[in-house]
Amino acid sequence: MTTAIKTARRRNPRGRGERLREEILEAATRIVAETGGASQLSLRGVAREVGIAATSVYLHFPDIDQLKAVLVDRGFAELNQARMAAMKGITDPAAALRARWGAYGQFAVDHPGIYRLMFGPHLPAAQAFDSPDSPGRQAFLAAVDAIRHCQEAGMASTDDDPFRLATLVWAAVHGTASLRLDRPNFPWPPLDEMVDDLIQRIIGVPRDGATALDVAMKP
């Protein structure tokens, strides 16, 4: 929490009231990042961080849960961007799969607070895979497709249902990331290495450096 004295805030000019909404979201993001979770997130705490009266939060959010929901939505958007950036220019399906889940794990480690919020308990149904267009569901289905591409490229066995494989990988990578956050003193191998290893073992996709040809020649 930032305890430094803030320079007195000036009210936003007429017609720019929405700026405060943005400041509130930024402050909440900061608190979640600094405390490593949302359990400390309070309406009054956010107001304090912004430097406004507690009641001013009501001008933009009916309650703290609505604010959290926006944080989660932004978290998913940021995770999507990070994943797309990591996958950019990669054509090999196996490398793309590794990049995809590597970005996921890295996001969790880089943003523990928001990650816990996104994948922890107490998430409203609309954001937690329930609605067909929930961001998590969209991303998961894209991950299923990514596995299918590996299968179609002959890089993974077609005996397995890609949805099931994606489920296994998600569980494994989520466990890797969240245990790392919650048990920082365990002697973890490097994150990327561990994610790659899990993907290789679960999907059967070749490890870095190998090509589809290597796999085709294996049996």
Add this chain to the structure above:
Amino acid sequence: MTTAIKTARRRNPRGRGERLREEILEAATRIVAETGGASQLSLRGVAREVGIAATSVYLHFPDIDQLKAVLVDRGFAELNQARMAAMKGITDPAAALRARWGAYGQFAVDHPGIYRLMFGPHLPAAQAFDSPDSPGRQAFLAAVDAIRHCQEAGMASTDDDPFRLATLVWAAVHGTASLRLDRPNFPWPPLDEMVDDLIQRIIGVPRDGATALDVAMKP
């Protein structure tokens, strides 16, 4: 939370003051089980659940964190018992490995609140793998040995470091269990099936029904 009116509590007879300690722990366990986590656990809440004055908790616990620490210790003891019960009489190393992690996953699903407490954030160092005799560390090292047994029995490749394999399995099974708790609407396969599948893929150990001989004959 139990809101039913309690029959008025009678004070414990002389020399039996320690009984209250037990009642407090039971009440705390109930609250953690019913709320699915420890974030709601408060000194006053526990006292209310027991039916005593808030101050009476201080007779046995200096603060709520010490109480939580005891809950966590008991949780690890219970998990150990459940695992030993599940592995009882099993001689096949691969089946033992499946039983071990199956019991772990089942414990998490059966006791979400205490599991989150045991493997979530904010655990005191003594219980979180830091001290050599922390319960989690003991259990993990036993899991490493279980994998070594599989390797020695020719049921798993000896190319892999068993410590690393145990790390991968722990991450995967933890992810499986905790995502299941936090995303209950996802179409999860049955827990046992998923744990077995992950173990088979990660360790290379034969699935249920297969024997060491099948593996030896495979290549």
Add this chain to the structure above:
DNA sequence: TGTACATCAGTGAACGCGCGTTCACTGATGTAC
């Protein structure tokens, strides 16, 4: 056998704190006439 005293197992009032939420208010700035 009777009684004073110590110990034990709690209790109850009170404190300050941070929280969410309500309500009426303020003061700058644009706009209609």
Add this chain to the structure above:
DNA sequence: TGTACATCAGTGAACGCGCGTTCACTGATGTAC
């Protein structure tokens, strides 16, 4: 061009609540003499 008014972007006091923590107290029961 001047002024009344509406709107906008917030504020400040007050409320009741649950929390942890303190302190002195209570009342039953065993024990020493």
